[in-house]
Amino acid sequence: MGKTDTFKLKDENGKPIYDNRGDSGANGMVAAAKFEATQIGIDIIKKGGNAVDAAVAVGFALGVCEPNASGIGGGGFMNIRMGKSGEIVFLDFREVAPKEARPSMWKINEEGKVANNEKSEGGKAVGVPGEVAGLVYACENYGTMSLEELVKPAIKLAEEGVDVSDALDDDIKTCSIKLEKFEEEGNAFTKYDYNKKHLKNPALANTLRKIAEEGQDGFYKGEIAEKLVNSVVKHGGKMKLSDLENYRVNKIEPVVGTYRGYTVISSPLPSSGGTHVLQILNILENFDMSSFEVNSVEYIHLMSEVFKMCFADRAKYMGDPTFVKVPVTGLTSKEYAKKLADKIELMSKSYEYDHPFDYEPKDTTHYSIADKEGNMVSVTKSISAFFGSGVIPEDTGIMLNCQMRCFSHIEGNANTVGPNKKPLSSMSPTIILKDNKPFAVVGSPGGNRIITAVAQVISKLIDHDMSIKDAINSPRITDESNEIVMYEGRISKEVIEALEIRGHKTQKFGDYDRKFGGVQGIRYMEDGIMEGAGDPRRDGVAIGY
Incomplete structure (x- = not known):
């Protein structure tokens, strides 16, 4: 039971290892898309946290070690079952379209499709992020540990850096043109050294530290919010500070x-x-x-x-x-x-x-967590495409989603884009x-x-x-x-x-x-x-x- 930092994705000959991904335990279990995040989750349970505490910590950590697939610039869903009460809680923290979003915001080409990839890249692709609100809500209402304790491991990861797997390395290469197209100061990915295969993100560490100290307001109000909105507008979008301030998690x-x-x-x-x-x-x-x-x-x-x-x-x-x-x-x-x-x-x-x-969206992440008390947490979250919209607001480290691409641009469709509307999902x-x-x-x-x-x-x-x-x-x-x-x-x-x-x-x-x-x-x-x-x-x- 339990793993150490000897876990490897490949053997000494460079061949993928497929049979070392399982484990068992009597007190807790975490299954996530990255070893570092999984380890952080199980450490939280070892410290006395419940499955929800672990889910919050894993959520923040995945945004650091799997930034191609999710992060605080995105959103998702959390399904919770509380062991002692049997209460079932479903939290919807999916992104929403900005208030000014309309089908007419995108240029349409002669084929009737959105031109210049505006639906997938740049400011017009960005929906209002919900992940921070969702993780903070879960912590405050169903966790047992402080937000500061749960964000701290992710801050350390961002500061010290993570080893980059072949999959993440390939995704950085594949998306490099998109990332360079919208580059602003503090973008860790355009400075990534392919030879070292190690990624630090000090700007994201600072943003996470602000969230740990100020909670949800540290993201949706103040300096971080202003930088986020300014960046979206700079790259063609229509987001306003009020879009961020008005974001709410839905308990459904x-x-x-x-x-x-x-x-x-x-x-x-x-x-x-x-x-x-x-x-x-x-x-x-x-x-x-x-x-x-x-x-x-x-x-x-x-x-x-x-x-x-x-x-x-x-x-x-x-x-x-x-x-x-x-x-x-x-x-x-x-x-x-x-x-x-x-x-x-x-x-x-x-x-x-x-x-x-x-x-x-095809590029997402999922993690599952359970503990001996019968607390069960299932979380799927996303920035929609690998490296989202490609937009990272100045000195924030926040990879913004491109969830607007999940809407239809055709008037009258059930999934047509509109103000404060949520795009269809398969999560x-x-x-x-x-x-x-x-x-x-x-x-x-x-x-x-x-x-x-x-x-x-x-x-x-x-x-x-x-x-x-x-x-x-x-x-x-x-x-x-x-x-x-x-x-x-x-x-x-x-x-x-x-x-x-x-x-x-x-x-x-x-x-x-x-x-x-x-x-x-x-x-x-x-x-x-x-x-x-x-x-x-x-x-x-x-x-x-």
Whole structure:
């Protein structure tokens, strides 16, 4: 039990290590996308903090050691189950569009698309960040330690620097042009030394120190807020100080359903993720999944058809519920799932359904945390694209999101951009109970593929009684439209050929490909021991105590 700083992503020959991402523990478990953040989380539990304390500390730390995927310039969702009371809390701290946001803010080219990449880069791509508000809210209302204690490890990381993995190194290279395009003083990434593969971010350390001292106001008011707004405007955006000052965390009811007697608690709107995870599971419940060999022809054919049905509904109905009416009750009903299940010809051919739209962030992070008291926390957060909008306000170290790209620029769409509106999401931080007792905590990054990754892992845990490590490591597929079944290379050639005979178009990816998400998960065993695993498709690792 427990890991040390000897944890490695590669062996002495430079080959990736895939089987060292799991751990077990009786007192606490943290599964996150980076070793440094995972270690910080488990240290908080060792000091007497609860799972929420650890979640806050991990959240701030990930913004330092995985800055390509999330950070205090972004937002997300936190799903909490308090052990002693059984209270379920869902915190929505997703970014919102500035008050002046309109479809007309973007230039449209002759093809009817947003010109000059304005939706993804620069000031017009930036939504009002919610992460700081969300983490502070969780600390103040459900944690046991001070904010200063929980931010301190992230400050130290930013000051001393983190070793850069191959994945982060590649992302810095890939996004270098974007980062240089909007460069301001204090940008650590444009000064990054590719030979040393070590990254310090002193400007971010100073910002984190201000948050530790002043709380939420240290970010949403005063000097930091002014620099943020000035930078957004400088690079073409329309954000105002009032947009920051008026940001509020929403405490909302999660979507709750059942799967073969297990209670599944997941993300409500404005994330479509939880609704469609439940919809997928409801459809699968009409089939004897345990009778199918995982990743057999029948298994993948069924999964593909179910995924396509759900993405067709997602495109048709989903948007911010403040602005559009979404039939969540119908989409998650067992009766509707039965009607959809009856349409699937299990032993026959693939069918087409209405095509979904694709406005999704694909570059996100997830972490899962649990403790011996039964406190469970599932967090998915994002800056939308790798290195977000590319905008880092002067001397702040804050990588600003490009969440505005997740809106539609077409008037009248359910997901059309508008003042104070939240963009559609697929984030699906999920908690599972068995007989009202903790069973599992799961979630993933990956845009649309979050939904399919989470659903597959849940089915493998329940239908095939896999360990959390095996369920996460097992090869995945996805089919988010009618175009193609995307699959990992470990699935056999014979299975793929049989799928193609049934009418499926297919596309092969790597054996452990990060296109298929990065699930971080925890499972409670019957003896009370927690079993955790990080996803080897990214840099994930679990540490138990």
